[in-house]
Amino acid sequence: MGCDGGTIPKRDELVKTRKKPEQKDKDAENHCKWRLCASSQEELRSPIVACELGRMFNKESVLEILLDKAKAPECGKHLRSLKDVKELVLTINPAFKKHANMGDGYDDIQSAEYICPVLGIEMNGKFKFCFIWTCGCVMSERSLKEIKTTSCHKCQKPFANEDVIVINPSKEELVTMTSNMEARRLAAKAKNKGVKRDAGVLEKKTEKGKKLKSVQNNSTNIAQKLMKLEDPSMAKTKASYSVAKDPEASDVYKSLFTTHAKAVNQTKGHWVTYNPFYN
Incomplete structure (x- = not known):
């Protein structure tokens, strides 16, 4: 019947305990975030683009999302056109091997194809990486913090703090990225309205100038006609x-x-x- 013959039951045999939640494999998670497209889950290949929320895509995948937003509804909300993504300027890792087989069927997925152009850190998820929205250059967050500057380390183009976008941000960083995205879009919208207003004023001035020139031409023509119709007797007074x-x-x-x-x-x-x- 059990528990006879001097056997002693263990605690887990008498008490039901909660199972521990399965822990994610961090290496596999980093591999998906940093080596695969955020929408199609295909391997990232050039040209690689990123949105204002720090997600990386194959450019082909973005075009597919724009044509059919049902394919990736979570991405289609903030991706309205190709202007909402920036092509990344990445630095190739000279030591990278695409299939680094270490033996015994183990593949080294921690090796990264791209590195930071300033510090040489591999872009594999172990360190935070950012890109600058104005130019698209990618570098580690540490390089921006240690070498403080208002111009890009790679192309020397100026940028503001709001233009720095963290790649694959955390939940807290995602909130900041979202607010920066909304502020950037509002500023661009206001700028476009100002350009259109200035263009309208210029067009009105041009039309006014054309009308004034037309009136002047008409008055000149009338004066010439009047000279032709002048009384012959008035010629004696000249x-x-x-x-x-x-x-x-x-x-x-x-x-x-x-x-x-x-x-x-x-x-x-x-x-x-x-x-x-x-x-």
Whole structure:
């Protein structure tokens, strides 16, 4: 029947104890986060992009999400276009071997394909890595903290603290990344509105200038037409008018003036103008 013959039962045979939750394999978890695409779970391959929440994707996967957001509903909420991801500028690890078989069927999954360009730390999940949203350069968080600067260590482009995005952030860091993303998008939206408003003002000024030029051209044309329609009798009032050249004046009338041919060639004074012809 049991418990006879001097056997002593153990505590776990008499009392039901809670089972301990299964612990995750950290190496396997890091491998999934740092070596696989966040949506398709395929191996990351160039070009690799990252969103504003620090998740890494194959660019092909992002295009598929944009075409059909049902494939990855958790990613489709904040991925609206390719402007919401940044192509990463990664530094190749010269010591990396794609399939580092250590013998006995064991593969070294801790070896990383990329490293920090400043400190040489491998990007395998053991250390925190960040990328800068303005340029896409990837480096370790330690390099940004130890060598404080406002320009990228790799490409020298300026950046702000809000532009630094932690790759595969923790829950607490994810809250900060989300708030920074919303602030960045609001600023971009306000900037676009300002550009459109300035473009509208410029367009109005251009149209106003065109109208003013058109009015000036019309007034010039009208003035030219009025000059053509001018009364012939008014031409006599101008300084350039000459009686001798007037086709409508009679020869008798022209002879009264010194501009007539006879007056020019005469040798004695004119009876009207009394020109004495002094030498």
